[in-house]
Amino acid sequence: MDANEFRRPVGWRKGRQVDPAALERVRQLLDGLPPRRDLLIEHLHRIQDAEGCLPAPLLAALADWLGLAQAEVYEVATFYHHFEPVREGEARPPALTVRVCDSLPCRLNGAEALLTALAQRLGREARVQRVPCIGRCAEAPAAVVGRRPIAPAAPDAVLDAVAGGDFECPVPDAQDYAAYRSAGGYRQLAQLLDGRRSRESILEELDGSALRGLGGAGFPIGRKWRIVAQQAGPRLMVINADEGEPGTFKDRHCLERAPHRVLEGMLIAATAAGCEACYIYLRDEYAGVRALLARELAALRADPPVPGHALPDIHLRRGAGAYVCGEESALIESVEGKRGMPRLRPPYVAEAGLFGRPTLAHNVETLYWVPEILERGAAWFAGHGRRGRRGLRWFSVSGRVRDPGVKLAPAGISARELIDEFCGGMLPGHALYAYLPGGASGGVLPASLADEPLDFDTLQPHGAFIGSAAVIVLSQHDSAVDAACNLMAFFRDESCGQCTPCRVGTAKAAREIAREHWNTGLLRELSAAMMDASICGLGQAAPNPVLSVLRHFAHELDAREPPQR
Numbered sequence: 001m002d003a004n005e006f007r008r009p010v011g012w013r014k015g016r017q018v019d020p021a022a023l024e025r026v027r028q029l030l031d032g033l034p035p036r037r038d039l040l041i042e043h044l045h046r047i048q049d050a051e052g053c054l055p056a057p058l059l060a061a062l063a064d065w066l067g068l069a070q071a072e073v074y075e076v077a078t079f080y081h082h083f084e085p086v087r088e089g090e091a092r093p094p095a096l097t098v099r100v101c102d103s104l105p106c107r108l109n110g111a112e113a114l115l116t117a118l119a120q121r122l123g124r125e126a127r128v129q130r131v132p133c134i135g136r137c138a139e140a141p142a143a144v145v146g147r148r149p150i151a152p153a154a155p156d157a158v159l160d161a162v163a164g165g166d167f168e169c170p171v172p173d174a175q176d177y178a179a180y181r182s183a184g185g186y187r188q189l190a191q192l193l194d195g196r197r198s199r200e201s202i203l204e205e206l207d208g209s210a211l212r213g214l215g216g217a218g219f220p221i222g223r224k225w226r227i228v229a230q231q232a233g234p235r236l237m238v239i240n241a242d243e244g245e246p247g248t249f250k251d252r253h254c255l256e257r258a259p260h261r262v263l264e265g266m267l268i269a270a271t272a273a274g275c276e277a278c279y280i281y282l283r284d285e286y287a288g289v290r291a292l293l294a295r296e297l298a299a300l301r302a303d304p305p306v307p308g309h310a311l312p313d314i315h316l317r318r319g320a321g322a323y324v325c326g327e328e329s330a331l332i333e334s335v336e337g338k339r340g341m342p343r344l345r346p347p348y349v350a351e352a353g354l355f356g357r358p359t360l361a362h363n364v365e366t367l368y369w370v371p372e373i374l375e376r377g378a379a380w381f382a383g384h385g386r387r388g389r390r391g392l393r394w395f396s397v398s399g400r401v402r403d404p405g406v407k408l409a410p411a412g413i414s415a416r417e418l419i420d421e422f423c424g425g426m427l428p429g430h431a432l433y434a435y436l437p438g439g440a441s442g443g444v445l446p447a448s449l450a451d452e453p454l455d456f457d458t459l460q461p462h463g464a465f466i467g468s469a470a471v472i473v474l475s476q477h478d479s480a481v482d483a484a485c486n487l488m489a490f491f492r493d494e495s496c497g498q499c500t501p502c503r504v505g506t507a508k509a510a511r512e513i514a515r516e517h518w519n520t521g522l523l524r525e526l527s528a529a530m531m532d533a534s535i536c537g538l539g540q541a542a543p544n545p546v547l548s549v550l551r552h553f554a555h556e557l558d559a560r561e562p563p564q565r
């Protein structure tokens with residue numbers, strides 16, 4: 001036999017072959033998008049939107065088009081909940097998906113019953129998926145039909161939406177560019193750009209206001225801008241609109257009503273810190289806000305607010321369903337077109353962030369406050385506050401209160417005051433039993449601690465923190481143990497899997513606390529390992545609900561029967 005018979009033809013590429021028809025389809029779908037690696041998630045969205053999934057031949061063709069290894073594309077496609085890779089020979093998913101939120105506020109309001117009813121009543125025209133918080137917790141339970149949010153979502157309302165055939169999210173009725181400008185908007189940016197106001201005076205104003213980052217960590221804003229400005233350029237900015245913390249919906253509120261206030265805050269921050277380009281990373285669930293921002297950014301670019309001063313490049317990027325991408329270094333990985341896995345620090349993102357450049361990262365609400373503080377003065381903002389705390393913030397309140405929603409309240413307000421003064425009190429028949437001051441991550445506190453000031457650095461002695469100020473209220477009809485089970489399942493599902501204490505710890509803790517009898521020694525040990533050895537805040541905060549139960553709600557565990565011997 002001729003030994004050459006087994007040689008592959010010259011130019012033959014090993015591995016999965018690229019189908020020329022698939023390559024043509026990819027080219028057609030991605031028309032107008034450059035073949036850049038950092039746009040990989042945008043490319044995947046285009047394909048997923050058109051095909052309803054990510055067929056393997058198209059993924060192979062996409063890798064070829066981008067000049068990437070197929071494994072690199074596949075690992076990204078499988079990381080995000082909203083992408084659905086489908087192998088050759090596998091069935092495609094149904095054309096329509098109904099997503100039902102099962103995070104805590106929705107669970108308190110009947111998410112399980114809704115899931116059961118929809119599974120029974122929806123035919124083959126749609127499938128039902130459990131998903132984490134979609135940022136509509138005040139109208140719980142919430143569902144999304146295609147991209148159309150339904151909240152509150154009674155089974156009939158969901159079935160009507162499925163039958164109605166309109167699966168798009170309406171664009172919010174926001175203050176547009178013209179209205180914002182005629183109300184004096186972009187005046188502070190103009191003053192900074194044309195030299196009427198110095199960068200230093202802006203930083204001093206912000207220092208005096210005591211504004212801190214409202215995404216969760218509470219880092220002083222002026223200090224962050226100075227750190228970034230001191231780094232060698234070029235510098236970049238990322239705007240964190242990922243808002244995935246269960247119970248949080250205040251960033252959506254800011255963007256849906258006053259997008260240009262956030263954009264002006266962004267442009268002032270980018271100018272003051274010397275950033276050349278801004279990347280807005282918006283969670284995929286906020287499809288209406290995405291359309292709104294696309295429209296308003298186009299208006300802004302078409303008629304920049306300060307003549308003679310070009311705008312920095314502003315990019316709107318779409319998340320793909322991954323809570324961990326709210327963590328700033330994971331967000332940056334995602335903007336680079338990779339899996340959203342948090343980075344080890346140092347270096348901090350202010351030193352080496354997006355594309356290795358010094359990066360200013362800010363939450364939406366933090367930027368929302370910047371123009372108003374500059375307009376009305378530091379004393380105005382700092383003048384609000386109770387119990388010696390300073391400032392204002394939007395609280396997202398959900399759960400057993402009469403009037404849940406986004407509430408503008410002073411820093412240092414207590415949970416009891418927030419409920420009584422801003423939410424019309426508890427629901428009839430419900431008495432305050434417990435509350436979560438900072439969504440899933442911030443721990444669970446008993447009613448006996450409902451007079452503590454809600455602010456940064458006030459709740460740590462009780463094993464809790466305010467984080468994104470998502471206050472979830474529980475009543476005597478609820479159980480902290482059930483809440484902990486729901487929260488731990490969330491962390492297990494959302495762990496990026498990069499580090500063992502978090503990947504294994506959240507899964508093990510979820511299993512352990514679902515048992516009738518808790519092995520408290522084991523749970524304490526596991527929690528300590530997760531807090532000490534996890535890379536990012538997800539794994540470090542994941543034990544909080546368990547530790548809260550052990551610390552404040554041990555009576556729920558005591559009330560259970562001891563194990564039978």
Ligand SMILES: Cc1cc2nc3c(=O)[nH]c(=O)nc-3n(C[C@H](O)[C@H](O)[C@H](O)COP(=O)(O)O)c2cc1C
Pocket residue numbers: 212213214215216217218219240241242243244245323324325326327328329361362363364366367536537538
């Ligand atoms: C697991 C995890 C999720 C986070 N999610 C968000 C988020 O959705 N939005 C946000 O602004 N910050 C989030 N953060 C905080 C960010 O890492 C970062 O501190 C923040 O965006 C910085 O902006 P700020 O200084 O304006 O608060 C998250 C942090 C962790 C650890």
Ligand code: SF4
Pocket residue numbers: 324341342494495496497498499500502503534535536537538539540
């Ligand atoms: S702590 Fe969890 S989410 Fe964070 S990097 Fe580790 S595995 Fe990923």
Ligand code: FES
Pocket residue numbers: 101102103104105106107132133134135136137140141142246247248
């Ligand atoms: S929308 Fe369900 S918990 Fe937020």
